[in-house]
Amino acid sequence: MTDATVERARLAYVPAQPTAAEQHAGIIPMPLRTVHFVMPAGVDDPAAPSGGNAYDRRLCLDLPGFGWQVTRHIAAAGGWPRPDRAARETLARTLRELPDDATVLLDGLVACGVPEIVTPQAERLRLAVLVHLPLGDETGLDPRAAADLDSRERAVLRAVPAVVATSDWAVRRLVSHHGLAPDRVHVAPPGADIAPLAPGTDGVSRLLCVAAVTPRKGQHRLVEALAAVRDLPWTCECVGGLVHDPAYVAQLRELIARHGLTDRLRLTGPRSGAGLDAAYAAADLMVLTSYAETYGMAVTEALARGIPVLATDVGGVPEAVGRAPDGGVPGILVPPEDPGALAAELRGWFGEPDVRRRLKAAARARRAALDGWAATARSLAAVLGRLPETPGRAA
Known part of the structure; x- marks a missing residue:
């Protein structure tokens, strides 16, 4: 939240x-x-x-x-x-x-x-x-x-x-x-508080990660996966606190620069109010690459806006992703130690319109069923x- x-x-x-x-x-x-x-x-x-x-x-x-x-x-x-x-x-x-x-x-x-x-x-x-x-x-x-x-x-x-x-x-x-x-x-x-549906950008290319920048949230794995799909037309915004582990933040910035992704992947720090609402509104896909989560509140915040999720299959994240009333799954879960799997799913997201339509429909249906x-x-x-x-x- x-x-x-x-x-x-x-x-x-x-x-x-x-x-x-x-x-x-x-x-x-x-x-x-x-x-x-x-x-x-x-x-x-x-x-x-x-x-x-x-x-x-x-x-x-x-x-x-x-x-x-x-x-x-x-x-x-x-x-x-x-x-x-x-x-x-x-x-x-x-x-x-x-x-x-x-x-x-x-x-x-x-x-x-x-x-x-x-x-x-x-x-x-x-x-x-x-x-x-x-x-x-x-x-x-x-x-x-x-x-x-x-x-x-x-x-x-x-x-x-x-x-x-x-x-x-x-x-x-x-x-x-x-x-x-x-x-x-x-x-x-x-x-979860139901929010207005996110209009997104072009429906595919704007990725959003909402999580404190710490080793447990695993943003370095997201960087590695995005580097493997640099040929795709994505941009990614990482919204979250930068003060919890300054050494990790510095390492992450160096990794982003090493892969030449500085112009496409931004660490914007914490956002609140209208700024955070705007970040969600522009998102086409939520990404979360944590090593450990007891639930994953950012997942349900995205779903509360009808945004599909790509996340690591850890802890309580599958519960947060959940299912729509018709059984549809509004997200994709990947093994936590496999950036290659994350990259493969990103290629699928960009390359398979039917997959995107299915995930978006499930996310909107899940949105209406979230508990408050x-x-x-x-x-x-x-x-x-x-x-x-x-x-x-x-x-």
């Missing part, structure tokens, strides 16, 4: 009011319960947008419609999931100061790296952890660092009564990898409502 989508939703949001029938019957809605939502620093930073940040912000808007008032707590900046001492102390103090038996939703980026801070609080707080990406699945980690983060995350997720993941694939991954009880891991997939964010908030609200009393309170 884009920052523009979040802002539009914020401006349009109206708190739920009793219906005429409820007023006539004298029924007054129950007061909102409170959930304390602990999110990472930078969740509101427009220079570093991410699907996880947008998801968190959208929940804050939509949960009140399902009975939960959100109190936001922003964790101190400190390199989560490996915070410095000051950030650790701030998080510990935030949790200590919450009242006994309070309902608390923690973003996994903040919670899962510090079990020594989080797990003791499970004795007195009703904790749920929202996992956007398992910590050890981040691309490029040193194996020992990944194993340490993996162990820390396992300790946290085993200690809390509820874990929320963003796809069925992610639920299965967390249950099997961390040995969690299946009834404690719940799914709340991201929603109300479904996400409803699922999350149900999880919060079922959190058990803490051991101290139950006694």
Whole structure:
């Protein structure tokens, strides 16, 4: 979800009011319960947008419609999931100061790296952890660092009564990898706001990638694939933050220049509002070359505009692509380690009009069937409502 989508939703949001029938019957809605939502620093930073940040912000808007008032707590900046001492102390103090038996939703980026801070609080707080990406699945980690983060995350997720993941694939991954009880891991997939159909350009040649420029998003594989089809009349715009991994960004720019693609493949940085809407409106095909995705919100953002998708077959991406009501598939999935397959599918996209027509028809049909964010908030609200009393309170 884009920052523009979040802002539009914020401006349009109206708190739920009793219906005429409820007023006539004298029924007054129950007061909102409170959930304390602990999110990472930078969740509101427009220079570093991410699907996880947008998801968190959208929940804050939509949960009140399902009975939960959100109190936001922003964790101190400190390199989560490996915070410095000051950030650790701030998080510990935030949790200590919450009242006994309070309902608390923690973003996994903040919670899962510090079990020594989080797990003791499970004795007195009703904790749920929202996992956007398992910590050890981040691309490029040193194996020992990944194993340490993996162990820390396992300790946290085993200690809390509820874990929320963003796809069925992610639920299965967390249950099997961390040995969690299946009834404690719940799914709340991201929603999508239907947007105007993208007119595109000539219907084929404008490619768009919306993703932070990081090793996990694999833009270097996109560059290699595009270099292999340089004879085709494509242009490509990569929209996404450039501050997460400056070294990778520099390597990517050098790779683009080495292949002589500077005039055709642009890293435009993050966009929001009208600028991002314009990028989508001009796109004929969405491309995503990630190594790991628990869902793939950029996929459904494209489909919400009727744009077909070419993506790597990883994690929850097949769920995001989904199927149209008639069974049509609005995208093409390729193996994650095969730039050649990506290049071959690009040749097919350019060379086979019937393929393009089929994909575009399926994308438009899938667009009409996408779940909205109300479904996400409803699922999350149900999880919060079922959190058990803490051991101290139950006694």
